[in-house]
Amino acid sequence: MKVADDELCDVWYQALLERASEYTGVFFAGVITTGVFCISVCRARKPKRENVEFYKDAKSALAAGYRPCKVCRPAENAHSAPLFVEEALALVRQDLKIRIADADLRKHGISPERVRRWFLQHHGITFQAFQRMQRVNIAIQELKSGRTATDVALDNGYESLSGFGYTYKRLTGAAPTQPAQIIVIHRFTTTLGPMLVCATERGVCLLQFTDRSMLETEFSDIQCLMNARIVAGENRHTQQAEKEISEYFAGTRRHFDLLLDLIGTDIQRSAWQALLAVPYGQTSSYRTIALQLNKPDAASAVAAAHGANRIAIVIPCHRLTGLDGAITGYDGGIARKAWLLEHEKNMS
Template structure:
C-alpha cells in the first residue's frame, strides 16, 4: 500500500535501526553502489548523503537502482504472491525478451490481475518493468554508432516498429531520426535520482531532463524542429562538464553549475530562468515573490508557466520555487525528486555554514 514518505532523516534513522515498521512501505537506493534495499537490510549501512528513499521498488528501478541480492527487496512480494514470483523468475531468465500480454495469457495468467498485482507491490506493471530494462540497452547501442536494427535486437524487441515506438515514447524521436552529422548531440547521464537525457552542441547545453519526465518527448521534438541539423548521439564538452557538476552536486560537494547554457524561450521566460539561477542553494522563493522581484507583480501565473517550461532541470533550479504557503507544487520531474533536491541543498547550505 502506498503512503506518504516521511522526511529523509526519519527514514535514515529507520534504516540504521532496521525498523520493521517500514517493511514494504519504504526503500533506500544507495548512490555509491547503484543498489536499492529494504530498510531492514543487514548489509553495512551507507552514509546519509548516499541514500535516496522511495515508496516502491518500481520507483527505485525507474531511478536506475538494482535490487540488492542480500535483502532481496523484490522477494517479499514474490513470497506473498506466487504469481509475482513466477514472473520475476521468468524475467530474470529472459531479460531481453519483449514481453507482452499474450505471453501472460500463454502462461495461464490474466493480464489485468498481473497488472494490479505488480502495481500494488512495485508501483509499476510487469510490462513496464521489462521495458525499462530493455530501452537503456537500445539507447547505448545507438550511441555507439550501431544501426537501428542492432539497437532493436540489443533491446530485445522482435519488431522494428515496436522498438521505434518505445524509443519515441522515451525521447520524442524515432531512432532513425538521429543524425550522424548533427550539431546537437544527446547522451544519457546516470544520477542518484534517475537517468537524465542531456542534449548539447559543441558550446552550450540545450536540454537536461530526467528520462521519465512526461514532457521530455515533446521537448526533444521541439528542439529537433528548431535545429536545421537535427539531433544525433554523442557527448560534447558541455555534457561532460554538466555530468561532472551533477556528480559533485549529488555527492554533496558543490551546487555551482558553470556549464554554458542555451536558453530557448521568450524574453520573459529567459528572465525567469536567469532569476532562478540566482537563488542560492538552500533557499526557496514563491511564484509571487519572483513576479514582484521582476517588476511584474501581477504576473504570478506567467512565472509559474515559465517555471514549468524550463528544460534544464537542476542547473536552472525551478525546484527552488514553492507555493506561497511553502508547500511543494508543480515539478515535472516528480514531487519526490523536488523534495530530495531541496534536502540535498539544505545539507549543502549547512555544510557551508559549518565550514565558515
C-alpha cells in the first residue's frame, strides 16, 4: 500500500538520507526517476524528495511497477536476520543440544527481548520455542538410529525422561518410543521476499512466499493429509531448496533437482506434472495444459490444480497465462508473476 501521510513520508525520507538501519523493512522507497525501490540502508545515490514514493511492503512496490534495487536488494535484505539475531543463532549452532538461556544471551551483549520479538514477528514462535523444536528434530533422528529415549533425553539437556517425553509428545504428537511423523519448516529470504519451505524425509511438500493468502490453511492441510506435525528445523531437502531457489534468482539455475513429496488428486498431479514440463522462459495456458492431458473441457480443473499448487516457482504456475498471453491471477501477486516471467525471459 502506498503511504499518503506526507509527514510520515518526510520522516522516512530523512531516514533514507541517513541510511538509518532501524528503519530497515519499515518502509520501501520507490524512486520515480529510476523505477527501482530501496530500503533505508541503501548506499545508492539519494533521489530528491519529490521523486520518491513510499510503500509499507515490497509487494506493494512491485505492484506499482518498481523493480528491486540491485544495490540494497530490498525484498531480501529487509527480512534477513539482523546482526543480534545472527549472533544468537551462532550461539545455538555451536551445539544444537545446549539450551541458550536469556542469561547466556546477556553475557554476549545480546538483548533477549529483541531476539524474542524478532522470532515472534518472523517465525511466530519465541527463540526458546525455536530451540526446543531444533532439539526435538535432532532427538527424532537419534531415536530412529536406535538410541534409547533415556540416552537421547539426557544427551539433549533434559534432566528427566518425563520432561523430555512431555515436550516431545507436545511437539510431535507421539511418545519417544513411538514413530514420529514430522514436517520441518525453514524460512529464508529471496530477491522477491521471504519464503517458507516445508519438507518431510521424502522431499519438499510446501514452498511459498510468506505473504501468500491462506498459508495457515495450507499448513493445517499438509499436517492433516500427511498425519504429521510441523516443527522448526532443517533437513537435506530444505537446505537443497534454499540453495536451488537462490541459484534460480541469481540466474544460474533453470531446472530444479529437488525431490518433492506431493499429495493431491489424480487431476492435480497430472496438471502439476504438465506444469513441470513447461520450459524455462516460456508460457502455457490452462486450456493448453488441459489439451495435453486429453481433457479439453478440463481447463477449470487445471485452474483449480494451479490454485492448489503448494510448490511455488519449482512447479512453475507463474508460467501459466491467458490464451492471449495476458498475465492472469497468481497468489503470490501479479507483480511477482510479471517479475518472474521477465527474469526468465532475460536469462534465456
